[in-house]
Amino acid sequence: MDRIAAENRMAELREKLEEYGYHYYVLDKPIVSDAEFDKLMQELVKLESDFPELITEDSPTVRIGGNPLPHFEKVQHEIPMLSLGNAFNEQDLRDFDRRVSEGVGQPVTYACELKIDGLAVSLKYENGRFILGATRGDGTTGENITNNLKTVRSIPMKLKEAVDIEVRGEAFMPKQSFEKLNVAKLEAGEEPFANPRNAAAGSLRQLDPKIAAKRNLDIFLYSLAQLKDKEVFSHTEALQYMSELGLKTNKEAKHCKNIDEVIEYVDSWLEKRPHLAYEIDGIVIKVDSLDAQKKLGFTAKSPRWAIAYKFPAEEVVTTLEGIELS
């Protein structure tokens, strides 16, 4: 194949693979078979090795993982990645509701989300292209794990609009992938991971991205940190906008009109939690209006407009030939 034909075919393959990847990993609705997807990926890998000068930064082949890093660079978060205050019972939630309504001077509505039990990360896009991914670290300084996050298939390399945006979310390992990984570890005589959160963190802290690429990591984005050229007025709207850009958000999020609806939502998910494909350690409740959030502000380490309702620890058992290990 000559260079011009190769250049055109590679651009076509990148386009197709990104589109197919979005449907498969973000929408969970594949539009081609795995075999077809793999065939196209292998064709692009082959063309990139025949024409290395034609490889582009945002090629889907980065999902397979590039070369290992000597160490992780530090990243300063322009907006600190805060922690959440906790609630453990209904009374704590009602106290939160009263504090918030008094602080705002009127009743508020809430955005409720499953609290994904993974690793908090920040994703930065410039002109719609993924340029920087970092761990939360101590909230002010994190580690640059861009190469590892590029192997997370549900993180788009290119957004549907060429915007500058920073979003935050939770990278996680689905329960089934955790089980399979631990069986493989046990069979290799290696130490298994204690839980999916440690497995996700351990995978993203590998210097060699080829390891993260094999760990079937996933992500849900849940907060819009920086946004230019667009105005949103509520958290619910922010989540909708992120989803329109092609970012993966959790579809179980719910807008609750008052604290009674929040309590109903919390109780319902305590029941349904074991049936989820991923671990959650509670529910995050956020004041929906961004104006009200601004009015409430922050304590030294947490927003006054959000709280985490914590569930008791969920046990996940790893079995090897029927031996119960938990």
Ligand SMILES: NC(=O)c1cnc(OC2CCCC2)nc1N
């Ligand atoms: N683990 C989660 O699923 C989760 C964590 N944190 C937040 O929100 C923080 C960030 C901005 C204010 C509170 N939302 C979540 N869904």
